Amino acid sequence: MKPTMDRRFDRRFDALERIFAFTREFFDAEAIDERHRFPVNFAVEEIFTNWVKYNPDNSNEILIQLARHDNRLRIVLQDFDVEPFDVTRAPAPDTDAALEDRNVGGLGIFLTHKVMDHVEYHYEDRNSKITLTRALG
Numbered sequence: 130m131k132p133t134m135d136r137r138f139d140r141r142f143d144a145l146e147r148i149f150a151f152t153r154e155f156f157d158a159e160a161i162d163e164r165h166r167f168p169v170n171f172a173v174e175e176i177f178t179n180w181v182k183y184n185p186d187n188s189n190e191i192l193i194q195l196a197r198h199d200n201r202l203r204i205v206l207q208d209f210d211v212e213p214f215d216v217t218r219a220p221a222p223d224t225d226a227a228l229e230d231r232n233v234g235g236l237g238i239f240l241t242h243k244v245m246d247h248v249e250y251h252y253e254d255r256n257s258k259i260t261l262t263r264a265l266g
Contacts (some may be wrong), residue, residue: 152170
């Protein structure tokens with residue numbers, strides 16, 4: 130049986146402390162090397178805070194699931210009763226432009242793609258699901 134943990138979190142920025150405790154609990158239980166914690170927490174925080182920021186009137190909790198499959202970590206985030214926003218199609222920011230010439234936004238999603246090995250988006254019945262995969266080898 131593949132080890133899996135899931136929890137629901139209030140759609141609030143102050144839920145991040147509980148989310149990081151949740152990822153720490155999973156990492157400890159699975160003896161996952163600490164070097165993976167920052168990239169995982171970064172990606173989870175980026176997706177979670179975007180959903181909080183852009184759906185402030187939605188009172189539904191956000192589901193986060195962590196699963197280890199051999200030497201891969203799979204993180205699933207689900208948001209309920211929302212409009213679609215496909216993070217796999219978000220335009221990449223111009224990282225070569227001077228800071229004062231850059232548009233605001235998009236850098237966090239861009240970096241999430243960089244720290245994860247795979248990012249997948251699925252939208253059905255007003256529910257968004259983002260699956261992040263990171264190799265642990």
